[in-house]
Amino acid sequence: MSATLKTRRFTLRPARDTDAEFIALYLNDYAVAGNLARVPFPYRLSDARAWLRTLRDHVPPGEANFAIDLPGQGYAGHVGFHPGELGTVIGYWLGAPFWGQGLMTEAVTAATDWFFKSSGADRLYSGVFAFNQASLAIQKKLGFTQTGQSMLLCLARGREVEHIDTILTRAAWMERSK
Template sequence: MTTLATPRFLLRPPATGDAEPIARYLNDFAVAGNLARVPFPYHLSDARAWLRTRRPGLPLEETNFAIELPGTGFAGQVGFHRGSGGAVLGYWLGQPFWGQGIMTEAVIASLDWFFRASAANEVLSGVFAFNQASLAIQTKLGFTQTGRSTLLCLARNAEVEHIDTIITRAAWTGRLQ
């Protein structure tokens, strides 16, 4: 299983011991309400059930990384899941860690890894229309908007307007030139 080092922290495979901080941070509507696939309230049993799905040998498109801050521990997640159009990037960060550039650094490391490890020509993502902080990360990193859709937000129990985004391999590798 892959572990990535960034200048400030590690991205490592999620572990059983992450269940309590996952449950604590996702049982915050300010976090869960920005995510499509997370119910609210979010319980320790939800975290344990999700962690049981993380096992060695998953395809690259199903890889998730725990964000491990030195001296603090688990702070959030970044990773990929399979969508109908290919790999989809998703991420979240516990509210105490917002506004520190952590997620930008985590997304950079995970996309660098994904494009090196796979033959994929693009990664899809997106944000709910009200999530301007997450959209700012994607815009800064070169994602482009491809349209709008609606997506079920489990925490809100509603279909919510979603801004669909994409980054191509060429745009990702070309951003440094």
Template sequence: MNVTLQTPRLLLRPAELGDAEPIARYLNDFDVAGNLARVPYPYHLSDAKAWLRTRRPNLPAEDTNFSIELPGHGLVGHVGFHLGRQGPIIGYWLGKPFWGRGIMSEAVEASLEWFFRATPAPVVYSGVFHFNAASLAIQTKLGFTEIGRSTLLCLARGAEVAHIDTQLTRSVWKARKNEVP
């Protein structure tokens, strides 16, 4: 799908070939790549270009990704969906210079809102490596619950790593959105 979302601070838009350089720059940081399952380290410009060639405007919602743009900085990260064995999975990363500003919470919330409106999916899955407390805090804040523990291959680490498996149901999302602050 070719979708663009606007939040109070961010533009979430389809990835473009011109995103290759900042993607490679931010993912070629072990502190970022080491938190992700499907990203190798070192991460090269050729890796970014190869991934960007897989992005097409006709992909289903379950395979939609958003480049996260912060005005004045350009691309700072990514959030997107892919199909897993159980159903749709959301994943995300943010360049290290932008950590701790609430950017990823804002981007993930907007993408989940879009996803639940665009699909009939009853649940979105995710998870974090056991040491990624910041990412787990984002998921917890947005209504994800732990559904188990597993191990997952981390390409950057070249090893199976303990993983906290999470899910967000449509009913929890809807109830959360209907709460009065």
């Protein structure tokens, strides 16, 4: 499924090959990459291009990805879904120049709304490294609850890191959406 979503301040759209330089620029920042499980550091343009080649059009909601496209500025970060052991997982990141503006809360809200409206899923999984309180605050605002803690490999850090596991149920999403 290829979707484009409009929010109050930006567009969530499919990623393009032309996003590669911005992806590499923002992910080659340890402050960003060190918060993500599946992103190496350093992160190079070739990594961005290789990742973009893995994306496909017309995928189910649980595999959709959205570039955060700010008017007049372009690519700023990403929100995406992927299959996990228990079900669909949402992940997200934002380039450091855009932090502290509420953009990621707006992006994750739009993406989770779209996901629940587009799928029959009754839950959505996520989580954060224990030190990433800003990301945990976003999830709490949206109704995610903690289900446990685990250790998860962080490629950028080269080691397993304490991870807070979270879930958003359809019921909690519907309650927030009222």
